[in-house]
Amino acid sequence: MGFTALSLKGRALRLLSQREHSRAELQRKLRPHVQEGEDLEAVLDDLQAKDFISEARVVESVLHRRAGRLGASRIRQELQAKGLGAEAVQQAVVQLQGSELERAREVWRRKFGEPAADPQTRAKHMRFLLVRGFSGDVVRRAVLGADESDEG
Secondary structure, three states: OOOOOOOHHHHHHHHHHHOOOOHHHHHHHHHHHOOOOOOHHHHHHHHHHOOOOOHHHHHHHHHHHHOOOOOHHHHHHHHHHOOOOHHHHHHHHHHHHOOHHHHHHHHHHHHOOOOOOOHHHHHHHHHHHHHOOOOHHHHHHHHHHHHHOOOO
8 A cells, every 4th residue: 555654844844834832842743653763852852943833923923813702811721731932921911911902802703793771781791701700800891881982
């Protein structure tokens, strides 16, 4: 039948063709496939030197995919889980904080559309946004602001 087993580099390139991956993610995903005589670190060093692995692109990709639905604290967790450097994560969070209230209002509007009729429903709306990683202050302003001015 021929060879069907992919080399480490082939596996890494297949993963990178699907979406951006951090070095730590690739390390975790490829480690089980290392054969005797293969050097995972050398493969990753080579891909990083050729700019196939880019921390900045991973951050940009996560922000592009997730910022419309999640708050800064959830995105911070995702970036940290990808093994990105603390400075890159912090810069991304700072970048998000300027639009946090607008994004929370938009997520709320898409989900609920109209102000809560009673305190229980308002609490449900607030929990929804909190679980998505928006800060308590932003959630309060987004949900209570919706009660005050529906045409904003």
